[in-house]
Amino acid sequence: MSYTPYSPDNIQSMFFRWYNVKPYVYDPTTFTLMEMIGQAIEKVNEVIKETNDMGMALLAFENYVLTELQKYDQKIADEVLKIINQKIEDGTLADFIQSLFDGVNQSIENLDTKVNQNKQQIDDEIMSINNSLTALNYEESNVNIAITPSQFIYNVGENINGINIISTITKGTNDIQSLKIYKNNSIINTLNNPQINEQYLDGSIITNDTEYYVEIYDGKKTITSNKIKINFVNNFYYGVINNTIDETLIKSLTSLKTLKTNLNETFSPNDQKILIAYPQIYGDLISINDDENYDMINGFTKSNINLTLNNISVPYNVYVSNFIIKDSNVNLTFEF
Known part of the structure; x- marks a missing residue:
């Protein structure tokens, strides 16, 4: 407890010396001016004494209160210690502490769960941002085909003894994982991890309208080439x-x-x-x-x-x- 004790000021009595004078001015049965001042000062000194006594009384009361408060502070401390010791003996303090720590542990677990949830949310958002950046930076590959012989139109009744399909890949961001060759919408060959330039010979005899194209896959998208159709007319x-x-x-x-x-x-x-x-x-x-x-x-x-x-x-x-x-x-x- 922090407290500044009261310190009263001590008022000094007023000193006044007076002498008997002949009442040249006033009636002998009345007070002279000096006598009246003397009487007034005497009353003031009485008030000063009462004031000083009151200040001392306040100081004494203050000291009493402070002394008693110190006693009660110790009593309160003793009473609290007594209650704690009793709680220790009957186990209720341990239960209280356990309950307290259970609440703390639960709060920690809740916080940990929330942190993990926030971490997962942050990870998801970072993943989403990375995916968006990847998508922004993604450049699609391209593929074109040509054939030999390069003739596209034949007369009905003519035969073609095989077609060589030449694939030319322009690589984008991702590596090409596969290349599929189609003839009349059916796969006739598949190449894994193809090179930039690939050739495939379709050795079958061709007598009817036939269409060729290829598809490449880069792990993200499937890209289709131009289509070449051989017509018989x-x-x-x-x-x-x-x-x-x-x-x-x-x-x-x-x-x-x-x-x-x-x-x-x-x-x-x-x-x-x-x-x-x-x-x-x-x-x-x-x-x-x-x-x-x-x-x-x-x-x-x-x-x-x-x-x-x-x-x-x-x-x-x-x-x-x-x-x-x-x-x-x-x-x-x-x-x-």
Whole structure:
């Protein structure tokens, strides 16, 4: 206990000396001025004494209180010690301490659990950030293929004695783990940890439309290459004619090995007609335009004829101009 004791100031009595004087001014039966001052000072000195006595009384009371408080502090300490000793003897203190430590342990466990949860959350967030950074830094690989022979269009009835597939990989961020080669959407070969350039020979004989492509996998994404399709077609035939149309005549004209497409050709008839023939499966023409974009399709007559190609009868559409044409260098565009 910290306390500053009260220290009263001691007020000194007032000293006054007075002498009898003859009452030249005042009535003999009254107090002179000096006598009245003397009486006043005497009263003041009485008040000073009472004040000093009160200060001493307060000091005495304060000392008593402080002394008693010191006694009670010791009594309180003794009483607390007595209670503790009793708690020790009957085991309740141990239970209290155990309960206290159980609460502390539980708080520690709760804190540990919360720390672990926060750690897991932080780890997850760090993992998410790392994944995001990896995704930001990720560069996708690329793959392209080419074939040999490099011809893409063949006539129906021709054979190809094998195709060499050449894969060229442009590596991105990740290493390439596998390369799969597809033929008509079916896997024909798989390479693990492929090189930047890989070649694979498909040694089977090819007689029908065939499509090739490859897929690479870099551990993150599957990347598909360009697709190369080999087509087997029947020719277009076109030219100028004099005679009646027949299979032999059509086959003698200029042939064009191509897929269905708009054609632009130049003809030089000499009092002849213009003819174009193509497989019927491509459908009808929608226009035949000259250099001035004039549609001349109404000046042509369409007929159908079967051509025997590779021992197979193939129906053809045949367009022939209705009239003999004398102009040279006639440029026509045939549109589907």
